[in-house]
Amino acid sequence: MQKGIILSVLSLTFAASCTTKNSTTPMKDIQAPVAKKIPETLEIHNDQRIDNYFWMRLSDEQKAAETPDAQTQDVLDYLNAENDYTDSITAHTKDFQKDLFEEMKGRIKEADESVPYKFNGYWYVTKYEEGKDYPIYTRRKESMDAEEEILFDCNEMAEGHAYFRLSGINISPDNKYAAFGIDTVSRRIYTIQIKNLETGEVLPYKIENTTGGSTWANDNKTLFFTRKDAQTLRSNQIFKYKLGEDPTKAELIFEETDETYYAFVYKTKSKKFLVIGSTSTMTSEYQILDANNPDGEFKIFQPRTRGMEYSISHYDDTFYVVTNADGATNFKLMKTPDTATEKDNWVEVIPHREDTMLEDIDIFKDFLVVSERTNGLNRIHIQRWDETAAYYLPFDNETYTAYTTTNIEFDTQTLRYAYNSLTTPSSVIDFDMVTKEKTVKKEQEVLGGKFDKENYASERVWATAEDGTQIPISLVYKKGIKKDGSTPLLLYGYGSYGSTIDPYFSTVRLSLLDRGFIYAIAHIRGGEYLGRQWYENGKLLTKKNTFTDFIDCGKYLAEQHYSSPAHMYAMGGSAGGLLVGAVINMAPDLFNGVIAAVPFVDVVSTMLDESIPLTTGEFDEWGNPKDEEYYHYIKSYSPYDNVEAKAYPNLLVTTGYHDSQVQYWEPAKWVAKLRELKTDDHILLLRTNMEVGHGGASGRFEALKEVAEEYAFLLDLEGISE
Known part of the structure; x- marks a missing residue:
């Protein structure tokens, strides 16, 4: 036993036994790890918080050291003890996990x-x-x-490599070179290299600490890339590199000094302009340069104006601008000459619409394709530049997802898009925008011989929130379920950053549906399912709407007898982990079990520490707690700060030791505090993958093992073991 940690993990005393709620599987009487407490007083705005587990935080230098210091060893001992405890508590499901893994893998066309x-x-x-x-x-x-x-x-x-990811493949205009980024740590810090595609040689130059993405100028020798701040991992510098030079001599051409912004670089589809972008949560700015003149000076497209977002696409001699300028909450489309790009020159193409959000555009030689969202549903509008034709692609479902995909070619009349629904596997479709004929290029195969989409049903229902707002819920289940409250149900949510969880098909999810589960997605405020205002009403000082919406969705599903608290489960990851963490503090009796994946649960401390990756860029999402009003509001819902002495649901919490987005210590501290204060005998498990970061395992099959563990946790709570 290492000093400072009080751990009793592998007790061999089996005199007593307990069972998980609704589980028929006896559990061994194994003592849970108990983390030591070292009170740390944190004070701001004349308010004190005592953090007994602040010691779990390690610096990158401590984690990287070949020989761990005493604190690092304590942290490693604790995380490994929690992993051992999780292995012991779930030992009786290991064979089931293997079966689930093989089942899920067996549906995939290898x-x-x-x-x-x-x-x-x-x-x-x-x-x-x-x-x-x-x-x-x-x-x-x-x-x-x-x-x-x-x-x-x-x-x-x-x-x-225990972890590997290749990203940002970028082919030079003459097709001779490929720039690419590699991450072998899972902190989303990539090393860019260049391969000569004619000889197969990888050039002996490495560009360190980048986002992995890059773009070539039209001269085939100048490469632009984005570098990250070594501590905060904020992408803040744009460099210019000449092929064959020492990468340390790459020229810094732009540095984003505002710590709430991120920088990136790309080339327009027209291949005419290089573009440097700077974006924060609610403001954007672009700079442009003729791609034939990479040594020239970038020119500001439109200076940043706080609260104004815009994105740009180039066609012929015109830029098309998607923007929320002048109160266009759901965005509108403008155009401007590429020689006069300031806002005063913008002319309206598609006006702002209260009931429709303009999400994106694809530009072709003869067509403009607009991706929209109305009443939560994706729509794709196609119109000719000469205005001789304009129409929508037809979709006739309420639980589908449709979106344009790889449309790199400019001079083509073929639009490629993808379609799937909660019951229908994904298809990639080529659509002739002139003849309106569509060709299914590929339909996702579900192997194993058991899947028939006619055996499943989906629907969209609406729950009433506590303030009267109607909250949509997408559901899928196997036909024949009973609406008597006895059916197990997994409710998934996210609700942050304006990110929308669309109803999508999953072969993995079939392992729950085929065992009687209902799967539901709560389209709560904080996402953009019902437009940009849906997001605005679930951020900053309205953030609690996200949590109460989710609770009201759960209550509605119970009231309508889809399930009941004894059989209902919740799941969320990252900011969705914040969601379920807040929910179980506010409504601990609503769910029998909860999965919190890489959960953002120590919100106050993280948002007060600007040295932590992502913090400064998220002040417009959560608020800056250095402002007293935001401090008290965030503290009122932060899961870690609101753990109390009361009963909580069964919990499985997962994290990655190298996570750069939600540091491992947030879920580790949360679990330790829950163990200290909770009054129930429900399961509380922490699984730390010691080799990966925020995205989990890198291999397509290795990742399924993590899902199998999560599903086995849920199914075991329902007494389902095969």
Whole structure:
């Protein structure tokens, strides 16, 4: 036993036994880990908080040290003890987890490949081979009948790494070079390298500490990339690198000094302009430069104005601007000459609409394609530039997701989009915008011989929130379920950053549906399911709407007898982990079990510490607690700060030791405090993956093991063991 940690993990005393709520599986009487308490007084605005587990926080230097210091060893001992405890408590489900894993893996077509897309004279395909975890990136010149050229085999590149991710493949205009980024730590810090595609040689230059993305100028030798702040991981610098030079001599051409902004760089689809973007939660700014003149000076497109967001797309001699300027809450489309880009020159193309949110545009030589959302549903509008035709793609469901996908080619009349629903596997469709004919290029195969979409049903219902607002819920289940309150139900939510969880198909989810579960998505405020105002009403000083909406969705599902608190479960990850963490403080009796994945639960402390990655960029999302009003509001819902001596649901909490977005110590401290104060005998488990970060395992099959553990946790609470 290491000093300072009081841990009793592997007790061999089996004189007594207990059972999980609704579970028929006896559990061994195993003592849970108990973390030591070192009171740390945190004071601001004349308010004191005592954090007994502040010591769990390690610096990056401590984590990277070859020999751990005493504090690091204490933290490692605690996390490993929690993992051992989780292994012991779930030991009786290990075979079931393996069965679930094999079942989920068995639905996936292992030898698979993407629909080819053409770019700059080559057809590109990403493929997977049977039994392998990672993708293989390929291309063929001019025709799919041409010889296949392997660009990157990630299976070979991942050898020797516990975690591997390749990102940002960027082909030079002459098709000779490919820039790419690699992360082997899972902190989303990428090293960019360049491969000569003619010789197969990876050039002996490494550009460290980047986002992984890059863009080539039209001269085929100048590469622009984004570097991250070493401590906060904020992407704040744009560099220019000349092929063949020492990367340490790359030229810094822009630095974003406002700590609430992130910077990035790309090239317009028209290939005419290089673009540097700077964005915060609620403000954006762009700079442009002729891509044929990479050594020129970037010019501000439209100076940043707090609260004004815009994005730009180029066509012919015109920029098209999607913006919320002048009160266009749901955004509108403007245009302006590429020689006069300031806002005073913008002319309206599509006006602001109260009932429809303009989400994105795709520009083609003869067509403008607009992605919209009305009443929560995706819509794709197509119109010719000459205004001789305008129409919507037809969709006739309330629980579907449709979106444009890879549309890199400019001079084409083919639009590629994807469609799926809660009951319908995903399809990639090529749509002829002239003839209106559609060709299904690929439909997701569900292997195993058991899936028939006619066996499942989906619906959308509306719960009434405590303030009278109607909150939509998408549901899917196997036909024949009983609405008598006895059916298990998993309610999923997120509700932050304006990110919308659309109703989508999942082969993995079938393992719950086929065992009698209902799966539900709560489209709560904080997302943009019902437009931009839906987001505005679930952030900052209205953030609690997100939590009460979720609670009211759960109550509605119980009142309508879809399920009941004895059989109802909740799940959320990251900011969705904040959601379920807040919910179980506010309504601890509503759910029998909760899964909190990489949960953002120590909101006050994190938002007060600007050295932590993401903090400064999120003041417009949560508020800055250095402002007393925001401090008290955030403190009133922060899950960690509101743990009390009361009964909580059964809990499975997951995290990654190398997580750069939600640091591992947030869920670790939360679990320790829950263990200290909770008054129930329900299960409380913490699983820390010591090799990965925020996104979990990197291999496509390895990640399924994490899902199998989560599903086994839920099913075991229902007494389902096969």
